Amino acid sequence: MGTPRTLYDKLWDSHVVRVDDDGSALLYVDRQLVHEVTSPQAFEGLRLAGRRVWRAAASLAVPDHNVPTTGRGGGAAGIADPVSRIQVETLDRNCAEFGITEFTMDDSRQGIVHVIGPEQGATMPGMTIVCGDSHTSTHGALGALAFGIGTSEVEHVLATQCLRMKKSRSMRVTVSGATGPGVGAKDIILAVIAQIGTAGATGCTVEYAGEAIRALSMEGRFTVCNMSIEAGARAGIIAVDQTTIDYVRGRPFAPRGAVWESAVSAWRELASDEGAVFDHEVTVDAAAIKPQVSWGTSPEMTAPVDGVVPDPDAESDPVRRQSMTAALRYMDLRAGEAITAIGLDKVFIGSCTNGRIEDLRAAADQVRGRRVAGSIRLAMVVPGSGLVKRQAEEEGLDRVFTEAGFEWREPGCSMCLAMNADRLAPGERCASTSNRNFEGRQGRGGRTHLVSPVMAAAAAVAGHFVDTSAEG
């Protein structure tokens, strides 16, 4: 028996092509996901240097950040914003030229890159997965090593199928026990970030473990791993178990027959060995987690829904105090205000964090037979992909939402980052199931509260946040 290895060690070791004297490794990349915003300059770089793509089949492309969520009949050519249109058309052209499979805007499989990867089985356990997008950490939920890269690295992977990097440190976040009613994956990860801070896992690959994580569906695990980057982590991973294998089975890119059997037996090894040592260990008590609502301009500025907006004067660290004060000013909130007293203008349900079928089901359960509060200007649901949308429609969820007064849109990133027409006006306050509450993230001057789909839906009906765990 060798030394016990962490899951991260195993994923790393199985992809090292070579190690240089200085300790930096050339790591082989199994799958690259490509979208329209961070790839144009990479393809341009290849062209300028006269380089070809190393293995075109390793990449899967989809436009998602810029696409409109209404009036999609005309395809890319029909995008009203000319700058967005050029970017989407540039992706189409680059993929055609370099022979990369793309789900174009009018393909029924189009959607947010981190939703369609797992949905298609294009991202699988044991893989190394990269994308020019920080939320690539999502795919780690499958027991894969997945992380976001910059455009130079996108070009590097396209040209060499490798990345040059050093191994990061490891952290295990154990969420022990069971969560209470009304508490889901989003609340777990927001509570973890509130506890360790937005830089708490910087330089680390985080493995999530414990009963509360094991009890999550794949959808919930994607939500958790998705937000790893919000704690500064490079990647988030979860060991493979039966839930993982059941999820991957039968998906379009998944192996079949005898190859499936050998894949499954390889995947069953994808867990940290008993006794493996992590550089950092964090434990969180699941039973103590309440539904979470962010109150500030950083994902660590999050409070339980039955709490109050914290007081900067009670913070001893001067840098933190200053940033809390700035956040409260930007968010137009006062210390001591009850979280449930915060009224909302808009509600956004969607994104790669919470745009999957289970998220939509959970949100629909809150609004079925009820109406969006009159004070809400816009409540919208943006499915994470065309297939999620179709599934939801087959289950009648679209009608549940529209009858309650929600808008039912076409798939894309939408108001998660407001690169398309969906955005907040200055001063507007939004309950959002996305992952970032930075200043201006959802529109210049817009105020974002990060919440779970259950909370967003309940808040849409009430017009303000409500303690969903207290409902009987």
Added chain:
Amino acid sequence: MESFQRVHGVAVPLDRPNVDTDQIIPKQYLKSIARSGFGPNLFDDWRYLDPGDVGDDHGKRRLNPDFVLNHEGYRGAQVLLARDNFGCGSSREHAPWALLDYGIRCIIAPSFADIFYGNCFKNGILPVALAAAEVDQLFAEVAAAPGCKIAVDLPAQTVTAPAGGVFRFAVDAALKERLLNGLDDIGLTLQHRGEIEKFEARRKAEAPWVFN
């Protein structure tokens, strides 16, 4: 890529932690398919009083007099002084492109977000992590004499404060080498083409499903 050896330039202090890449370059400018021209939109939301979009004439927009980059003494700054977790958030390489296009060659902070840190090296910018107390001292000296210069020496791995104090910083040897020489990463990797091909063949035999 532009190489980096030494810089002796005006330092501009950006006194807030967790500055994210959405702040460094707001998303509307990410629609460009070019690599350059992002300088006028560096810290766009803070720098201008009115909202901007791609294609606007940014010279015509009203500058926010309260934002430090607009203060007279910091014109032409090459060194950015920052706080903890600088560059967090999205992986957009547009952030270092905007900084570089504006003229920033070095960022000094107590800590950086991972992806941003790596992206700087790929674009000729040197991110320097110093101890919090050292960064505090630089902030104090710059506040006392706006427009003063900080010297950064990559070969020697030192930062020289305006008052003459010298701080040493750590940097990964390989990253240093690449930045000093402005080396092309892809070209370096392709020198190992044979090894990559061999690895790929083995992986295909062991995990054929990866190649679906």
